[in-house]
Amino acid sequence: MLNRRRALTLGGVAVGSALMSAYSGISGTSEASAMAGMDSPPPTAGPEPKITPFAVRMPVPPTQRPVAVGDGMDVYHQTIRVVDEEMLPGLRTSVYTYGSGFVGPTIRARSGRPVIVRRTNRLPVRTNTHLHGGHVPADSDGHPMALMEPGESRTYCYPNEQPGATLWYHDHAHVLEAEGVYRGLHGFYLLESEDERYLGLPSGCYDIPIMLTDAHFDANGKMIFITDDGGGRKTLLANGRPQPYFPVAARRYRFRLLNGSNMRIFRLNLGGQVMTQIGSDGGLLPEPVEQTEFVLAPAERIEIVIDFARYRRGTKLVLADGDRPVLRFDVQWEEEDYSRVPDTLRPLPRLSDGPTDRQITFTSNLKEHKFFIDGKTYDANRIDAWVERNSTEIWRITNADAAGFQHSMHLHLVQFRVLDRDGAPPWPGESGLKDTVLVPPNTSVRIKIPFDGYRGVYVYHCHMLDHSAFGGMMAQFQVTDYLNESNER
Ligand SMILES: [Cu+2]
Incomplete structure (x- = not known):
């Protein structure tokens, strides 16, 4: 290995x-x-800055204000640009941003109320934006080829016709997205639906989005990007700060954890303490799940509730990736708490059985640094799967990569259900709606996918972003009303 x-x-x-x-x-x-290959030689791993854990406080990304609150919709403007930020103490780091910092501004939206985001590209390179997990018309989905050139603007319409969920927006410009996301082109898009308000979950300033990433810094604080860094991205960041602390009250908090890294699979634990998972990619689970460890692959989200009332004031609880600290919660003050975690959260929508079962297989060719879906690398002019609109399909995804790499499956447009893993029940916490699923080496995962609503061309890909961006591990499905002999699989 x-x-x-x-x-x-x-x-x-x-x-x-x-x-x-x-x-x-x-x-x-x-x-x-x-x-054209005329750039300077690739940076090599130099000395890294010394990071003292828990030396800086974790910021909470700012919530963006709409520029207009129209009749039944909210309008936002975002300028995508380069800024300097003090991510590491005393050092300046150039990052890409949708707002003012490494983690873009949070858009808080409501189910049933559309949002329009007008984005302007002030980067020196092309970009686009994908709303990850969003049920979105094809022309607003951020297809890898639907690009904004430098100086151009584009308007994205998000109907928000789906249940509340922790979604996120990020760069998806073909080949550039791995580096774009790495350098800061990401932000939270928190969708809330009416049913959530009456559950009594922790809310307001006790509902905190946390983006977990990793990075490779040089001694001056510059972020180094090397394709498939081979373990060089050693610095763990929570909301863009290295192993920070976060002061909390002795009460319940809802944390929305997003793995925004390109390649790292986080194994999150609280030193053996129990965390209550209430949500996954597509929103609330049917019922809470108690766990001491969560596996979080790139692009996946979990929502957890931690009740700090169980600990004394002065307690410091470390959220770790295996044995490496990611973030420390410092229980600093007492507070009244009227929140709760009900025994049932949100029933799953019923799905009909579709006639179509597909087999999707992951392989690789390491010599050429290619990763394949069904033996092919990405071709924007090819449709790999024709799908009938409003149908439900079962896809069996097999990681047959002889090189032994982890891969995942993310489909645009949809929220699917994990049916089984090699015939065994899905992992705890996979009982809800998902848009990204980890497929470990030599295993298969079956998922059930409703292709409701929109027609058009969407991508599906491994969300280990270096694989999809540089290795070609991406394909396309087209949702159509008319399946015929020429487009039927
Ligand atoms: Cu992969």
């Missing part, structure tokens, strides 16, 4: 040298020359 890993890392650098500096705002080369 070590040799394979090494081979991939070296292969990754070789591939990356043509692609890695595509973001010229930081390296100073132009996108065109970078794409």
